[in-house]
Amino acid sequence: IVLTQSPDTLSLSPGERATLSCRASQSVSNYLAWYQQKPGQAPRLLIYEATNRAAGTPARFSGSGSGTDFTLAISSLEPEDFAVYYCQHGSNWPFTFGQGTRLEIK
């Protein structure tokens, strides 16, 4: 299963809303996770099973979708949110990641 994220880069300002997309080449049901990665750090789980916030994930992050189309939304960007975001499916092996979306400060 191939996951395609869009856009590759998103340039926004603090306080704006961000919408990141992840499309699967076939249905992954709701087994879709989102991760945030900052430079020099391991990825951190934000959202699991498409819509569930992981422990410690701020409420401004929300996930939606099922089947093949998924969205990660950040309602009002904070300075610490500028990072790379990856989606990952856990439907059937091999699990794969999207290529990532870089969220940068405009």
Added chain:
Amino acid sequence: QLQLQESGPGLVKPSETLSLTCIVSGGSISSSGYYWGWIRQPPGKGLEWIGNIYYGGRIDYNPSLKGRVTISVDTSKNQFSLKLTSVTAADTAVYYCARHWRSLDPWGQGTLVTVSS
């Protein structure tokens, strides 16, 4: 809380075997329902899932690496290991271990392995 820590050589010669261990603390590797995985990230690139192991014995390998990779678990030491044979420069990456049940959490901090003579 559960923590994972990768350990192993940071430099491996081409054609040799890369060996890493992930030490699990703050919880048992025999916890029912969880798998333990290896993921890698070449410098400046995206994430690739290498494989998983369940303490009861089930193992999954990424087909792209099958034949070169072996994952094992030592429940007595609460750790699991990765071996990758016949390495080339393309295997240079940060290698992460993580716990998972369809999603990965938590992750180890990662360890950079460079393949070079």
